[in-house]
Amino acid sequence: MTAVNSTSDDRTANNAVRHQYRVLSDQEKAMMVALKDKGAxxxxxxxxxxxxxxxxxxxxxxxxxxxxxxxxxxMWAVKHVTA
Structure with a gap:
Protein backbone atom coordinates (compact mmCIF):
# COMPACT_ATOMS: atom_id res chain seq x y z
CA MET A 1 0.00 0.00 0.00
CA THR A 2 1.29 3.45 -0.90
CA ALA A 3 1.54 6.03 1.86
CA VAL A 4 -0.71 9.03 1.43
CA ASN A 5 -0.26 12.31 3.29
CA SER A 6 -3.11 12.71 5.79
CA THR A 7 -3.94 16.17 4.45
CA SER A 8 -4.05 15.03 0.81
CA ASP A 9 -7.38 14.65 -0.94
CA ASP A 10 -5.95 11.36 -2.27
CA ARG A 11 -6.46 9.82 1.19
CA THR A 12 -10.04 9.14 0.14
CA ALA A 13 -8.80 6.29 -2.10
CA ASN A 14 -6.45 4.67 0.42
CA ASN A 15 -8.60 2.97 3.05
CA ALA A 16 -9.81 -0.58 3.33
CA VAL A 17 -12.16 0.02 6.28
CA ARG A 18 -13.85 3.37 5.93
CA HIS A 19 -16.12 3.38 2.91
CA GLN A 20 -16.16 7.10 2.34
CA TYR A 21 -14.03 10.09 3.19
CA ARG A 22 -15.03 13.62 2.55
CA VAL A 23 -12.68 16.20 1.11
CA LEU A 24 -11.45 18.48 3.89
CA SER A 25 -11.34 22.25 3.68
CA ASP A 26 -7.99 23.99 3.94
CA GLN A 27 -8.97 25.15 7.44
CA GLU A 28 -9.76 21.56 8.51
CA LYS A 29 -6.46 20.33 7.06
CA ALA A 30 -4.59 23.04 8.97
CA MET A 31 -6.40 22.12 12.20
CA MET A 32 -5.55 18.43 11.74
CA VAL A 33 -1.87 19.27 11.21
CA ALA A 34 -1.89 21.59 14.26
CA LEU A 35 -3.44 18.91 16.48
CA LYS A 36 -0.90 16.32 15.36
CA ASP A 37 1.99 18.77 15.78
CA LYS A 38 0.91 19.65 19.34
CA GLY A 39 0.61 15.95 20.17
CA ALA A 40 4.11 15.29 18.84
CA MET A 75 -6.80 10.50 17.37
CA TRP A 76 -10.19 11.56 18.76
CA ALA A 77 -9.58 15.25 18.04
CA VAL A 78 -8.62 14.46 14.44
CA LYS A 79 -11.66 12.18 14.18
CA HIS A 80 -13.83 15.15 15.19
CA VAL A 81 -12.27 17.37 12.54
CA THR A 82 -12.51 14.77 9.78
CA ALA A 83 -15.95 13.32 10.58
Missing part, protein backbone atom coordinates in the same frame (compact mmCIF):
# COMPACT_ATOMS: atom_id res chain seq x y z
CA UNK A 41 5.43 18.28 20.78
CA UNK A 42 3.87 16.98 24.01
CA UNK A 43 5.27 13.48 23.43
CA UNK A 44 8.74 14.94 22.88
CA UNK A 45 8.37 16.85 26.16
CA UNK A 46 7.68 13.52 27.89
CA UNK A 47 10.91 12.15 26.43
CA UNK A 48 12.77 15.18 27.76
CA UNK A 49 11.14 14.74 31.19
CA UNK A 50 12.27 11.12 31.18
CA UNK A 51 15.81 12.02 30.10
CA UNK A 52 15.44 10.35 26.71
CA UNK A 53 15.05 13.11 24.10
CA UNK A 54 14.92 11.75 20.57
CA UNK A 55 14.44 8.13 21.70
CA UNK A 56 11.38 6.13 20.59
CA UNK A 57 10.81 4.34 23.92
CA UNK A 58 9.67 6.23 27.01
CA UNK A 59 11.78 6.08 30.19
CA UNK A 60 9.03 4.71 32.44
CA UNK A 61 5.69 2.98 32.39
CA UNK A 62 4.06 6.19 33.60
CA UNK A 63 5.46 8.19 30.68
CA UNK A 64 4.56 5.40 28.28
CA UNK A 65 0.96 5.50 29.52
CA UNK A 66 0.93 9.29 29.22
CA UNK A 67 2.13 8.98 25.62
CA UNK A 68 -0.61 6.48 24.83
CA UNK A 69 -3.21 8.88 26.22
CA UNK A 70 -1.80 11.76 24.16
CA UNK A 71 -1.94 9.61 21.02
CA UNK A 72 -5.55 8.71 21.84
CA UNK A 73 -6.48 12.34 22.44
CA UNK A 74 -4.99 13.36 19.11
Missing amino acids: EFIELLHIAGGNPGVDKQASRELSLAQTKIEEAV
